[in-house]
Amino acid sequence: MSEPQTTKPVALEETSLFKNVREDMVQDLIDRFAERPLTGAEVVFKQGDPGDFLVVITSGQFDLIRNGATGEVHLAELGPGTILGHVSLVDGGPRSATLRAHDGGSVATLDRKTFSALWQDPSPDAVQLQMRVTQLVIEELRVANRKLAGLLDMPLAETPEAIQRLLGVTAHR
């Protein structure tokens, strides 16, 4: 996940995925996405599922949830502009979390076959998109590394609540 978040709907072409892609080529890339409207608390993808599509949130608010040994953990509240699912598309691994709408909204999706074709496409605009996806995972790794480093530097006197704050999670019983 990533990116400047708003509560207002965003157009797919305005998201950071197309940063550095030439304007006249953006439309060609956008045409490969499918718009998926959501109803109620619909699940966009489920933890453990094969990661077979990329998601860009275009409207609505969403919860990113992970099921661990101690139950459901709320990882983040996400809004329009957020890009998800790129890690699974790059490494072929399963979904690491569940994405669920608060109450409706919409996402733009790019299926694995189309993503894989773009990933291998040597044209300059496809390469810009590959670079953007790679930069997203690098930025996410930096955030995760800082979280872990911060956690390892915690003094013993800190409370579990503080650890949870540091981890950026709110635990639900």
Next chain:
Amino acid sequence: MEHSKETLPTFLIDGPLLRGVAREDRLSFLESMNLQTYPPGDVLFFEGELGDELFLVVSGEVVILNHTEMDEPVELTRILAGDFFGEMALLSPAPRSASAIALSFTNALSMPRRQYLDRLEGGDPAAAALMHSIARRVCQRLRATDGRIDLIHDALHGASSEDLESRLVNLTGRDQTGPVGWRESLLQFFGGA
């Protein structure tokens, strides 16, 4: 320093780094890199510096160190011949998150961001393959780091201040006293990936 394919070991040319790329493109990419020798103790870069080169170790050994709040720097990993480092700054400029120091006489190839981007934008298949290798590696590390964070989270979930210490002891399998003790033991438990 001048170098040619004669000085490049086969494991670099045929290694997994540029897998799927035609041999001539692999050679062209590697030969355009800058070869340098670093004596033991030489610093390739310091934590916090704004460097943007990728390094590829040809021979020797490099240690990656992190300065935490603890007095002693923490060894994160060692890079041996055939492996690369500095790849995150190459693709997404930011201060170096750790220092890199030669442990023995080390030959390393390097390529700065500008040169890399010129090759990538010029349609070099080796530059694109390298980006894909880096993306896969970063994804693996991201999953591993998230897993470690989850592990700590699960271990500490719902703990009161009183039983936090015993949970940490369970987590690390060591009896620790004092703040430095648990940090050290967590670092040993999770560190060195």
